[in-house]
Amino acid sequence: VSIVTGGTYVLNTLRSEMDLARKKTNFVANVSHELKTPLTSIRMFAEMLRERRQPDLNKQDKYLHIMVSETERLTRLINNVLDFSRMEKGNKLYDKKTLNASSICEDLLESQRLRLEQNGFQVNFTGPPAPVYIEGDEESLKQAVLNLLSNAEKYSQNVKKIDIEVSRLEDNIFLTVKDRGIGIEPKFAQKIFKEFFRADESLTSKVRGSGLGLTISKKIINDLGGDILYYPRKGGGSIFQIKLPAKDFS
């Protein structure tokens, strides 16, 4: 009995060690690829501007906008990796302030709008009638929402439509990102927030990712006293909803 128990234990340990090693290799390859995409785009537009290949001033302005929004994406990717290690050590710090959640989301979407539209997306923002406030860390909140927005972009195929909605219901603020993309198989719905989890793990997968975005978004939102939930969308696609306690001034 002890030989069988011991053998099973060793085999299981070996299997999980191998699984972790494989996940780490995939992680490095995927992160490197993810970093390359915005870098390539920044370089291309910077070279076009340097060589004065585009005389149209409006277009030049567009290129600069896209370069800034790609830089924002790069920062987010690097922050995800840095935050992951901070969170593992338990020393991620938050600089909490009162934030206008709707204007933060709207500005974030506007900063990405041009690049998204350039890539064929139709984007739409719906805000509440009056500003809604939460207590949070601005950079972390932006990172959490940007991770959701980036997923909506990455996992969309033919129907490229993203809606962001900010609303208030009783004492909660909801930040909702909806897409018409590939959706998530019900069997994976509980796993997507786990670190390194990717529904399509193959290195040949066309969509690159680290499997950390949702883990980090969820941890940030939990640390700010809220939660993120996933819902399948009627008619195809995904809905990710951030729920945070509203801050009132009474």
Ligand code: ADP
């Ligand atoms: P990744 O870097 O792989 O995108 P995430 O942690 O952000 O990592 O997401 C984990 C997995 O959840 C993704 O690999 C993908 O399979 C699935 N996923 C996340 N967002 C969406 C979405 N909007 N539509 C479809 N699948 C999604």
